[in-house]
Amino acid sequence: MTKQLPYSDAELAELIRNGDAEAFRSLFERFIRALVYFGVKLTGDQEESEDAASEAFQKLWQKREDMRGYPEMRAYLFSIVHNRSVNFVKRRSMVKAAHQTIQAEGETHSDSSITTRIIQAETMVAIHNAIDKLPLHHRDLLHKIYIEEQSTTDLAKMLGTTPAHIRTSKARALASLREILSDETLLRSCIVFFFLFSAK
Amino acid sequence: MxxxxxxxxxxxxxxxxxxxxxxxxxxxxxxxxxxxxxxxxxxxxxxxxxxxxxxxxxNISTDTIWNKLQDDLELQGGIIRTIDKKSKGSRRYWVYAAAAAVLLAIAIPVFRWQKQSKQTELAQQDISGKFDLPPASNKATLTLADGSVVVLSDSVHGVIGQQLGSTINVKGNGEVAYTPSDNNTNAGNEYNTIRTPKGGQIHLVLPDETHVWLNAASSITYPTAFTGKERRVTITGEGYFEVASNKDKPFFVQTNKCVVQVLGTHFNVDTYEDDDDSRITLLEGKIRLKADVKNGRVANAKDVDLSPGQQAVMANEGDNNNMNVIAHADIDKAMDWRNGLFNFDGVHLHALMRELSRWYDLDVEYEKGVADIQFGGGMSRSVPLSEVLKGLEKMGVHFRIESERKLIIVNQPAK
Structure with a gap:
């Protein structure tokens, strides 16, 4: 299943070009989190970023026949969210500075800075996806430790066990997280494989 | 790597x-x-x-986003289909349908995204040294009922005259206000006209407290007092209206394309005749686009009501007189001029240059074979022309300056 297929991304792009809604959905699942995250890091506004990401997919679907391939689709999605986010920040700062002669330029981003932000978004999503695939009890434990910030002693009390046991469980959970993460970059082709299989 | x-x-x-x-x-x-x-x-x-x-x-709810996206696409897909049927083979109105130049637009999607080349740096020094135009300022001409013309600018202040039923007061910030005068309540119908030149804008307050912001190269004609059963004004170019609510006196805006009946509301009328389309965008309240064959070119079979967020689009040229309604209009795009921004999202070169020519009082011509590429992004409207031109250079648009107010778009960068 994790065997790399030679035509994965290109095939997905081709199906979208031909108006395949399933393929479009699969592209959506693949990029939606990264796009929203990318927008939030630029604007600090979750709702705006969800709208921006949605608009990006909307425009991509409308222009699908002009898209030359997968890399272009990816670049297009991020560029729409980037444009809109920069405009959003600019507009917000202009509203703040109402009626003065201002030159609210918005933040300018160099090529390399945008690339870093895209890498950041996609790496974060890869980590998120790996956590999502953890067995429930591991995920639960990590959630309590990292998100709810419960201490080892409190957790041990709550679960009726010893702090040492919690520490071992945590180490196990992290170990399996690392293992999943090592497969994470292969996920792409895996999804496509699934998809090709079910689409036929 | x-x-x-x-x-x-x-x-x-x-x-x-x-x-x-x-x-x-x-x-x-x-x-x-x-x-x-x-x-x-x-x-x-x-x-x-x-x-x-x-x-x-x-925190991202991907299912919610997907469901909304599906709804939006189905809606717009429906519109695409009806347009294809109605105007087969003729012009296409929708930004997203403009396919030819899309690839170019993707290659250069954002201002400032591009790395500067030596060439453009040289060209930029060239422009800023020799040639620049300020952005539009508050100026207009006011034609009074007797045909006399008053020039309005930031240096004009105070009460500038009496018209039948109203006093005209010019305030700071380019605001011209009509206040009803008590002694003349039975005024008849006399009309004044305000025209903004290229490079001008004005803020008009009508006797009923309706506010109109007039963009560059536009005009509005209105009675000096609203005495009849209705309020009726005529506009060319672009204006944003905040109409004072008055149920007993409906407000009508006449454009070259159609008649808008206003039911107390905020909306934008963009009806520049040199642009491809006229657009009426509703922000708040309700407006009705009248089935008025006599007064407008667009022949609606029935009245069309717009709800907030909707936009009516009519072609300016050709014999297609249909009106299309976009359910989820790009409100930002319609309103950014009021927010002090140029919005270039999905805008083609020719349309972009028309907007610049109105704002900077500029003439633009094209060398043969210049591609009508599409843009994204936006820019402040308060910068001098040279700043905008710098941005365009980065996007691969080249030009030479013919005279003080004339720009020629060329295929190759100037040496």
């Missing part, structure tokens, strides 16, 4: 896996190339920071 390689290396770091020498070298190179890269590494290596970032992703 590819982005995928870097992502793989970063994930290895998260897993605390030892890197190969080659990988370590690639990582170091990448870290040295920018401070932001180093920041990103520390972000994913620090558990606490990482959790904060992951929380953002956890």
């Amino acid at each position: 590819t982005e995928d390689q870097i992502k793989n290396i970063l994930l290895k770091k998260v897993r605390r896996v030892e890197l190969s020498q080659e990988e370590q070298r690639q990582l170091d190179d990448w870290l040295n190339s920018s401070d932001e890269n180093a920041l990103l590494l520390s972000q994913i290596m620090d558990e606490r920071q990482l959790v904060e970032e992951l929380k953002i992703i956890q």
Whole structure:
């Protein structure tokens, strides 16, 4: 299943070009989190970023026949969210500075800075996806430790066990997280494989 | 080194896996190339920071976004189909349907995204040294009922005259206000007209407290007092209306395309005749586009009501007189001129230059064979022309300056 297929991304792009809604959905699942995250890091506004990401997919679907391939689709999605986010920040700062002669330029981003932000978004999503695939009890434990910030002693009390046991469980959970993460970059082709299989 | 390689290396770091020498070298190179890269590494290596970032992703409800996206696409898809049927083979109105130049637009999607080349730097110095025009300012001409003309500008202040039923007061910030005068309540119908030149704008307050912001190269004609059963004004060009509510006296806006009946509301009328389309965009309240064959070119079979967020689009040329309604209009795009911004999202070169020509009082011509490429992004309207031209240079638009107010768009950069 994790065997790399030679035509994965290109095939997905081709199906979208031909108006395949399933393929479009699969592209959506693949990029939606990264796009929203990318927008939030630029604007600090979750709702705006969800709208921006949605608009990006909307425009991509409308222009699908002009898209030359997968890399272009990816670049297009991020560029729409980037444009809109920069405009959003600019507009917000202009509203703040109402009626003065201002030159609210918005933040300018160099090529390399945008690339870093895209890498950041996609790496974060890869980590998120790996956590999502953890067995429930591991995920639960990590959630309590990292998100709810419960201490080892409190957790041990709550679960009726010893702090040492919690520490071992945590180490196990992290170990399996690392293992999943090592497969994470292969996920792409895996999804496509699934998809090709079910689409036929 | 590819982005995928870097992502793989970063994930290895998260897993605390030892890197190969080659990988370590690639990582170091990448870290040295920018401070932001180093920041990103520390972000994913620090558990606490990482959790904060992951929380953002956890809060994203992908199902909700997908459902909304599906709704939007189905809606717009419906519109695409009806237009294809109605205007087969004729012009297409929708930005997203303008396919030919799309690839170019993708290659250069954002102002400032591009790296500057030496060539454009030279060209920029050239422009800013010799040639510049300020953005539009508050100026207009006011034609009174007797045909006499008053020039309005920032240097004109105070009460400038009496018209039948109203006193005209020019305030700061380009505002011209009509206030009803008590002694003349039975005034008849006398009309005044305000025209903004290219490079001008004005804010008009009508006797009923309705506000109209008039964009450059536009005009509005209105009675000096609203005495009859209705309020009726005529506009050309572009204006944003905030109409004072008055149920007993409906407000009508006449454009060259159609008649808008206003039911107390905020809306934008964009009806520049040299643009491809006229657009009426509703922000608040309700407006009705009248089935008025006599007074407008667009022949609606029935009245069309717009709800907030909707936009009516009519072609300016050709014999297609249909009106199309966009359910989820790009309100920002319609209103950015009021927010002090140029919005170039999905705008083609010719339309963009028309907007600049109105705002900077500029004439634009094209060399043969200049591609009508499409743009994204936007810019402040308060910058001098040279700033906008700098941006355009970066996008691969080249030009030479013919005279003080004339710009020729050319295929090759000027030497």
